[in-house]
Amino acid sequence: MTDCPKCDHETLVKTEELGKIPLDVCPGCHGIFFDKGELEALLKQSQGEVPAGFGLISPKPDTIDCPRCKVKMSRGGLVNPMLLVDKCDSCGGIWLDPRELSLLKKLLGLSGGPEGVQVARPAPAAVGPEEKGFPVLKYAMVLAALLGLALVSYELYVYFSPAGSVEREFSAGMTAFGALLLAGGGIGAIKA
Ligand SMILES: [Zn+2]
Numbered sequence: 116m117t118d119c120p121k122c123d124h125e126t127l128v129k130t131e132e133l134g135k136i137p138l139d140v141c142p143g144c145h146g147i148f149f150d151k152g153e154l155e156a157l158l159k160q161s162q163g164e165v166p167a168g169f170g171l172i173s174p175k176p177d178t179i180d181c182p183r184c185k186v187k188m189s190r191g192g193l194v195n196p197m198l199l200v201d202k203c204d205s206c207g208g209i210w211l212d213p214r215e216l217s218l219l220k221k222l223l224g225l226s227g228g229p230e231g232v233q234v235a236r237p238a239p240a241a242v243g244p245e246e247k248g249f250p251v252l253k254y255a256m257v258l259a260a261l262l263g264l265a266l267v268s269y270e271l272y273v274y275f276s277p278a279g280s281v282e283r284e285f286s287a288g289m290t291a292f293g294a295l296l297l298a299g300g301g302i303g304a305i306k307a
């Protein structure tokens with residue numbers, strides 16, 4: 116996870132859309148972080164000679180942190196004192212805002228090649244198990260199954276009791292209804 120040095124809560128996304136070089140691009144501000152050597156490699160793909168290694172012109176302490184090293188970067192001119200970019204003294208990485216890449220190419224007299232790259236935010240990672248609503252249906256099914264079981268038990272109790280000891284008479288209809296509730300509720304509870 117590499118955070119964007121400019122945006123809060125943005126994570127850089129690796130993409131090879133720019134010159135088949137695995138660059139880290141911010142989905143928010145579309146800034147690009149070039150690891151040491153990557154910017155040179157990209158610029159070499161446009162025609163033209165590229166100065167080896169970019170040293171900053173009159174670098175000053177920067178306010179943003181290197182997304183790799185988490186140390187303050189330096190801000191200075193790249194190729195031209197007017198093109199101010201952020202560079203990490205520690206790892207040699209360079210952060211370019213979207214328009215800085217095209218400015219740099221203009222300054223170097225390079226033409227062709229891609230100008231920038233857009234990336235989509237990655238889908239947010241699922242946090243723990245999926246939050247499920249209260250499983251009302253499942254409980255209703257279990258309740259129906261229990262009610263069915265009670266009905267069937269009661270009717271069987273009535274059926275097997277000696278005649279006269281129970282006031283009610285056995286009802287085949289209620290038994291069937293109870294059995295249906297039990298079966299339906301049972302299957303429903305498992306599937307819900
Ligand atoms: Zn950003």
Ligand SMILES: [Zn+2]
Pocket residue numbers: 181182183184185203204205206207208
């Ligand atoms: Zn660094």
